[in-house]
Amino acid sequence: MAKNNLNVVVAGIRQLTPRIREYLLRSQDGGALPPFEPGAHVELHTESPVSGPIVRHYSLIGGAGNWDDTPDIYRIAVQREDRQRGSAHIHDTFAIGTTLQVSHPKNHFPLDRRDSKSLLIAGGIGITPILSMLRSLVRRGRNFEMVYSGRVAADMAYRQDVLRLGAGNARIHVSGADSKNLLDLRALLASQPEGANVYVCGPAPMVKAAEQAAQELGWDPSRIRNELFSSGPGVDDVAFDVELKASGRRIHVGRDTSILDALTAAGVHVLSDCRRGECGLCPLDVLDNDGQLVHRDRYLDEEERASGKTLCICVSRTTGSRLVLDA
Numbered sequence: 001m002a003k004n005n006l007n008v009v010v011a012g013i014r015q016l017t018p019r020i021r022e023y024l025l026r027s028q029d030g031g032a033l034p035p036f037e038p039g040a041h042v043e044l045h046t047e048s049p050v051s052g053p054i055v056r057h058y059s060l061i062g063g064a065g066n067w068d069d070t071p072d073i074y075r076i077a078v079q080r081e082d083r084q085r086g087s088a089h090i091h092d093t094f095a096i097g098t099t100l101q102v103s104h105p106k107n108h109f110p111l112d113r114r115d116s117k118s119l120l121i122a123g124g125i126g127i128t129p130i131l132s133m134l135r136s137l138v139r140r141g142r143n144f145e146m147v148y149s150g151r152v153a154a155d156m157a158y159r160q161d162v163l164r165l166g167a168g169n170a171r172i173h174v175s176g177a178d179s180k181n182l183l184d185l186r187a188l189l190a191s192q193p194e195g196a197n198v199y200v201c202g203p204a205p206m207v208k209a210a211e212q213a214a215q216e217l218g219w220d221p222s223r224i225r226n227e228l229f230s231s232g233p234g235v236d237d238v239a240f241d242v243e244l245k246a247s248g249r250r251i252h253v254g255r256d257t258s259i260l261d262a263l264t265a266a267g268v269h270v271l272s273d274c275r276r277g278e279c280g281l282c283p284l285d286v287l288d289n290d291g292q293l294v295h296r297d298r299y300l301d302e303e304e305r306a307s308g309k310t311l312c313i314c315v316s317r318t319t320g321s322r323l324v325l326d327a
Contacts, residue, residue, distance in 0.1 A: 005045060005101040006033060008074065010094050016077060016157040020125065021091060022061075025074040028099060032071035036060050036105035038132040039199075039227070042074060043103035043261070046090065052239065052254035054086040055261040057275065059128035060105060062135060065161065074102065077157055079125040086256040108274050109201070109227040111136060116195045120146040120170075121188070121210060123202020124156075129227055130201050131158050138165050145192075146170040149183045149202070186213040201227040228276060237294075237317065243324045244268065245287060259313035259323075270313065270327060277315035284325045286311050291320020 012024030027033050041059045048054055058076040063069045081087045094100075111118065111133045118137055122130035127148060137144040146166050150156040153174050162170050175181045189198065189210070200210045207226045214224045237255045242262065244251070253262040260282055263270055272282040277297025286293065286309055295305045297312035304310055311317075313325070 005103055008033075008100060008102055010096055010098040010100075011073065013094070013096065017155050019155065020077055020079045020157045022075065022077045022157075023090075023094060024069070025076065025100075025102065027072045030072055033074055034104050035071075036062075037107055038062070038111045038136045039109035039129045040105040040107040040132075041109075041129070042076070042105055044076070044090075045101040045103075045265075046086075048086070048089040048093075048256070050089070052252070052256070053262070053265065054089060054254065054256040055258065055265070056086050056090070056256075060132060061128055062132045065165065066135065066139060077125070077128050079157075089256075106275075108276070109199070109225065111199065112197060112225075113140075113142075115142070115197045117143040117145070117193060117197070119188070119192055119196055119198045120144060121183075121185070121198065121200040121202070121206075122146070122148045122162075123200075123206040124150055126200075126202035126206075126227070127156070127158050127162070128201075130199065131161065133199055134162065134165055134170070144169055147173055147183065147188060149173040149175060149206070151175050151177050151179060185210050186216065189213045189217055189219070196223070198224050199226070200224065204228055236319075238319065238321075240291070240318055240321050240323055243288075243322065244327045245324060246327055253317070258315060259311075259317060259325075263313070263327075268327070272314055275314045277312045280312075282314045283310045283312050284327050285309060286323065287326055288322070288324035289318050289320055290322045291318045293318055 007028040008025040009028050011026035014022040016022050041057050044056045044058055046054050061075040069075055078087055078090050080091045109129055120130050120133055148162050173183045200207055207228050211224055239255045240253055242251045242253055251262055251266045253259050260272055273279045278299055280299045293308055294317050296315040299312055
């Protein structure tokens with residue numbers, strides 16, 4: 001774990017839906033935690049006896065309703081994905097008093113306070129960063145509109161908070177378990193005034209659909225800001241070792257940890273920024289690999305992926321047991 005991580009203790013747990021729990025994390029020494037802006041997240045570091053080290057990224061919600069949490073508290077929500085992975089470990093083992101570490105807040109999805117109007121779009125557990133934005137907009141009396149979409153209303157965390165906070169400017173869209181009633185993103189964007197900016201967080205298809213709608217409408221791409229919701233590593237992900245050519249070091253990457261997080265935890269400095277496979281800072285050359293590369297980025301083109309010679313280490317990995325990188 002990184003030396004500058006923050007020591008926290010679980011101070012509260014609340015079941016929001018059958019699969020989503022909210023956790024209050026209090027500083028272990030009782031002092032104030034570093035402040036953050038809407039859209040920020042922290043890296044949560046813990047360890048499983050089954051999977052080994054686990055690093056997960058969770059948005060900071062900031063408080064309940066209009067009220068901010070006290071300075072010694074971070075509030076996150078965790079959706080359980082399956083019984084053997086990181087989110088399941090958190091649900092199964094975190095209790096009041098559990099100690100762990102989190103990073104200082106990071107924000108790759110900031111809310112622009114200068115917006116003439118902000119359109120917030122949340123899908124599923126993507127509500128977590130959007131809710132912090134909603135709270136900020138309401139408290140500052142800004143012009144906004146919000147749509148929160150999900151398959152089943154009962155599975156949508158903070159649904160009532162959104163309706164109460166957003167009043168007439170927020171609505172819930174239920175697509176149905178079979179997703180036959182998908183949100184019409186093109187119509188939603190077309191109804192916006194000139195200069196409105198959009199903040200969308202949810203599954204990849206929703207984010208891509210919003211970007212496509214904006215493109216069809218001739219919008220400047222900078223008006224669409226997004227954060228992809230990811231459930232974390234895939235079901236078939238395995239642990240493997242990374243060998244670094246320059247130093248000769250061998251570093252273990254757990255099945256619930258990204259290459260970037262494993263290298264960072266081991267004290268290896270590598271360039272990175274977005275941690276979403278978008279910015280192009282973290283790709284490293286692949287010198288040897290005894291498996292198949294699993295590309296999950298949105299930066300490399302198809303030819304680069306097919307070559308097997310480079311990898312965005314923040315999100316991508318290998319199916320093998322050994323990966324040699326030019327680092």
